[in-house]
Amino acid sequence: MNKINSKQTFLILPLIILMMGQFGTSADNNFLAIGARAIIQSLNANISDISLANSIYSLIAASFMIAGGLLAITLGLKNTFRIGVILAATGEFILAFSPNITLFIWGGRVLVGLGASLLIPSVLGLIAAIYQKKDRAIAFGFIGTATGIAKIFGMVAGGYIIDFFGFRVAFGILGVYFLILLFMSIFIPDTSGAGKKVRFDFLGTIIASLGLFLFVIGINKISIWGLIEPIKAPFEIFGISPVLFCIGAGLVLLAILIPIEKRIEDKYGQALLPRSFYQNPAVRNGLYGCAMVFGGLGAIIISINPFFMLVAHFSAGQTGVAVLPTSIMMILFSVAIPRLFPNINRRFAVRMAYMSFIVGFLLIAGGMQENGVNVAIYFGLAFLGAAMGILTSQADSVVANSLNKKDAEQSGGIQATTRNIGEALIISILGMFLTFIQPVVYEKSVQKLDVSQTSKEYVAQTKFAFTSNDKFDQMNAQLPENDQSILKEQYIHDRLLVSRLTMLLSALISLLALFGTRHIPTTRTEGEK
Structure with a gap:
């Protein structure tokens, strides 16, 4: 098993692998943004479907990423990274082969969002675990570089791939990319916390995920459902849009989460949201x-x-x-x-x-x-x-x-x-x-x-x-x-x-x-x- 070098030499290969993880999730979002027109034409979709496909990723990711950070400590950073990569790869292949927009959104985008909610916290956690002192700032800088490179690839190369070969080829390439990344994960060193038993905070995870989901879906749907007067809202509450209800309910749940997490941390020494x-x-x-x-x-x-x-x-x-x-x-x-x-x-x-x-x-x-x-x-x-x-x-x-x-x-x-x-x-x-x-x-x-x-x-x-x-x-x-x-x-x-x-x-x-x-x-x- 790979171990972190006690002399704190700067590890290049693990950083490249972690950059690849950040790159993959960023490129996926860029492909969706740049390929909207092609997806609409091929899957007989509309702009509302594309908006939902874009927002569902944010909803899933925002709702579960805090839990992903704790899960990374519970299962081990490296293991959680791999699970995230597998989910992302599966999601990309579903996006590539979806026969309709429903499977594209509720199959592919949901799985990619779940994969990202495990992969990205693991990447950032591994940076904190593997790199120390001034090397940590350098490593975080390179993770930012991966986001920039993904934007170039996703918006330029991805744009031309979609223009000439279609969106299915673009997402299929990302699926293969994540499989390669899964193999390369063997070169990520084990961290000091690997193998330690850590209690998973199920109560905090449920409250945080539901609160974040309601809050994010509320702000995401303002332009579609309407802020107060309903526009295309799926339902109404006393004649007004459900947006404010979603935002308010989400904030209430997140406020309730704080004292609950304090008690859990005092009792078990580990919580979803440490003080x-x-x-x-x-x-x-x-x-x-x-x-x-x-x-x-x-x-x-x-x-x-x-x-x-x-x-x-x-x-x-x-x-x-x-x-x-x-x-x-x-x-x-x-x-x-x-x-x-x-x-x-x-x-x-x-x-x-x-x-x-x-x-x-x-x-x-x-x-x-x-x-x-x-x-x-x-x-x-x-x-x-x-x-x-x-x-x-x-x-x-x-x-x-x-x-x-x-x-x-x-x-x-x-x-x-x-x-x-x-x-x-x-x-x-x-x-x-x-x-x-x-x-x-x-x-x-x-x-x-x-x-x-x-x-x-x-x-x-x-x-x-x-x-x-x-x-x-x-x-x-x-x-x-x-x-x-x-x-x-x-x-x-x-x-x-x-x-x-x-x-x-x-x-x-x-x-x-x-x-x-x-x-x-x-x-x-x-x-x-």
Whole structure:
């Protein structure tokens, strides 16, 4: 059996394998995002199905990743990693061979989500267990690099694979990839906790999973079910959308979880949610950084990629190339910061990352044009990549190094959960702008235009959300010809306005994140020296 080198030499092969694990789960999500059009056409699906396919992964992953962190301690980090890989491989093959969208979502996406909920906490836990002192920050930086590489492969290579060979080949390749990763896992060293008997916290797992599930499904469904007034809600509660009920019930369960976990930890010495995860201010501030990394990715998924494809008319492959600045800068900064500046002031670095987010979102807003983009958007994407690279190299390390060894190895679950919640929140907030604010702004503008009353009433009833010019023309084909050109010109103007507002809102969120940096250490902790 492989053992961790007591001399703490930097282990290259295990790091490559762990990077491959992170790469696989990230590439899967990128394939889904870039292959949406092909999946809709092949499986006779619609955009709501794709939204569900995307959100079901977040729901499963966010609901079970904290439990995955504890399970990794219970079964052993290496064993849990392997189980996650097997589930992910099975899910990818189901995605590749699904005859319909139902099996695609409830078979493939669910299994990939379950696999990720075990695999990702294991990756982060193994980093904390295998690498010590300054090597840990370097290793976490390389895990961030894997996310950036996955974005390049998923958005560029994946885009062209889907364009030329179809989405089935793309997901099939990932299935084979995970099987190769399963074989390579024999080279992961055993950790000191392997084989120890640890009590699994079933009560905490049930409460946490249900609470997170309700909370995440609530924020994910705001744009579909409606915040208060029901839109396409599956049911109503006293005439209002179930969204607020889901969010509220989820938060109540998570609040109840805290005192329960305190008692379990006092009694057994081990809990799903140790006190150190939420009472340690440095850990909390580090988790904010984890959330912001995937929040940035969420902004790209929900606002920037659709702008490239629907407004600038980029293909899947072209969109992948367009976001290359983000991936490249994320890779460079996640590796370079811990290597070149091992003694960097962590608080300063995290604050610079948030400032980079602000600059990036403002540049992207300026780069968005009525029917395309200009060069400013690519500089903005580069700033986003730099921000995510810095945070990846620092936030995970702040969390792990602010905990004792046992809790650090378990912290992969809470880190991964925070990432998913951060992404879900940003997608929900920006999605509300594109779904709700866009129709309101456009309807008010149309009321002031010199068009027929019939056209004004049609716009008020149709609720034009974010879409392409071609789709807009199809939706207005029955209106008077003179009105169509006037309505289209106003829609293009308002679409740009709302798109820029989403970027300004993203910049504001980044500004508020600066207030969550006070307790981040300015120097390396004792465990890193």
